Amino acid sequence: MEKRATIKDVAEAAGVGVATVSRVLSGGSASPRTRERVLAVAAQLDYRPSALGRNLRQRRTGGIGLLVPDLTDTFHAQLAEGVLACARPAGEPVVLGSTGGDPEQESELIGMLLEQSVDRLVAVPSGDEETWAPAIRAGMTVVFADRLPAGPPAADDDPAAAAVDDLLLLDGLAPAPPPPGRALDVPSVVADDRAGIRTAVRYLRGLGHKRIAFLGGPGHDRRAAAFREAVGAPVDEELVVFGTGSRDSAYAAASGLFQSRPDLSAVVAGGNVLGEAAVLAARELDLRVPRDVSLVMYDDVPWAELCSPPLTVIAQPGRDMGYRAAELVLRSGGRRQRSVVLPTELIIRGSCGPHR
Amino acid sequence: MEKRATIKDVAEAAGVGVATVSRVLSGGSASPRTRERVLAVAAQLDYRPSALGRNLRQRRTGGIGLLVPDLTDTFHAQLAEGVLACARPAGEPVVLGSTGGDPEQESELIGMLLEQSVDRLVAVPSGDEETWAPAIRAGMTVVFADRLPAGPPAADDDPAAAAVDDLLLLDGLAPAPPPPGRALDVPSVVADDRAGIRTAVRYLRGLGHKRIAFLGGPGHDRRAAAFREAVGAPVDEELVVFGTGSRDSAYAAASGLFQSRPDLSAVVAGGNVLGEAAVLAARELDLRVPRDVSLVMYDDVPWAELCSPPLTVIAQPGRDMGYRAAELVLRSGGRRQRSVVLPTELIIRGSCGPHR
DNA sequence: TTGAAAGCGCTAACAG
């Protein structure tokens, strides 16, 4: 009752060799008589093949890793559920890590996965390409979800970096081509941020808003870039602010923004945690939504509808993203996979009003 | 660049035996000279010991399993973050499964963990004791978090079952004794539901409410029992309703409750998903909170404050719960651990008003 | 169709 039966136990009890048991259990050839007996004994002993033994022998682990910055960000939770939904039917265990948005922790977690021989990974990256290079070099199959790692810190006048940025700005036109894995050659599953942001900005413009701000968090560079592009030059850089990932810092960023630029009339939040912060900060400063300030938030989370007014959001299919990413990582029998870009949808509720 | 270095590679390159490498890397004794050389070579080869090999040898896997019903329930996400926070410094990988509240999936996931030789598990259980018995029998160290598995379906007149229920109702008095693992001898980390519910009900009573309803989900039986006890006999059973776990069913339950009993003036939601449903259903039926109906929700999630009015909640420390549960499961060097009951706190915001 | 045997990478017992 304490010790699990091994393949040897089954073999002995069935009076056959271990190889035969292995074959029967993995659907190999065997005489019906033998097969039946082995199956019966296995069931009787409640035998479960040990993944440890199998994996060691095949020098590959089953299982896929999943790295997200923070599970209490409902969008990441949705994404995680998607990964799980894909992995479970495939019988693949999922090893979870949450990085807190910290590249260092991310590195450590990658190391731990490597140690576990988990060589397939779905990640919402926090670190830059430098953080991720080791994983790739070590032969991991990784798929990025929701966002790509930032390029390595480049000199301001690095022409290569500028070229990459151009590339980024140009991709995503309907029917958006997959974003490049950039320097890393890694497939990804992301939302069509450009279209999403553009639609939101146009909507706000249509409402008469001129001073629109962008409130982002770590990993929202693509969205920020899309925002800058959507508002068009000249971009008022004071209206593009970032928090560092924690709820506190998001709140501070939002609050700072509202206070330093009372002339703004609308804000686009780059993620649900930032949207939350914006609502809180606005309330604290006695700004009414949408009378004093209009708000569009990235991520359609269940509670968006509970706010009052209910939040107008740029919905991205978190669950699908996770599912697709897991699919890519599982399917990749060693060969490159195509990246995928999923559509976003502007869901208009009550948090935007005409400019006044 | 593709194949990882093994202990043998390191041994050869350092001109020592594999055992020495193993010793050095696990802090055993070795001459400074040897140690230094081994360390240098290991670093140079970027050697990482394979957990597969080690685990197989020691016939125990590192790692702990984590089973929750649904990550998009923010409380479960908080709990998961707590588990991760405890496991990471310990270097223990966490294998995640989400059960969708379905005992069958839960069983399957337990089976998969067993197969992975993951023999330590933190779980927010969905199935009953029958579902969990196999895991225990198989020698898993499990710790339940947030709730306990329901007893097996007992005959209505089963005196034993009644006794167990009594026990449940009686425990939890300050300083609450740990809840029994019931039939299963499993430690647990749960909130002091009795105190939490009692405080909420008293608060509502103090506001003049007479017809208070309880809106629960799967696994909220303890809370429902606490509710019945708090309102005192005779309990109007029509005011105690349950959803089945999905957001839809929660909404249906809430909506049905409001429509069938327009005389109720307050509701206690047994979890944040149910609270969400209650807010939505109330709005749909044009019931104002708190004017027409007061609401107290279990779980202090970030968005509770975003509702308007902000929700009065029974806060339970989700993150701590996860952390403590992981601690228990990690510390248990085979011996029984004591269960722990964490305090709840009634956080009064704006969703409750005087009865009128 | 079947069994014997060779490892996968590691640690622990035992010699030297």
Added chain:
DNA sequence: CTGTTAGCGCTTTCAA
């Protein structure tokens, strides 16, 4: 202090 060796449970040649 260090090397040799025997497995952990499994799959997979290779013969029979």
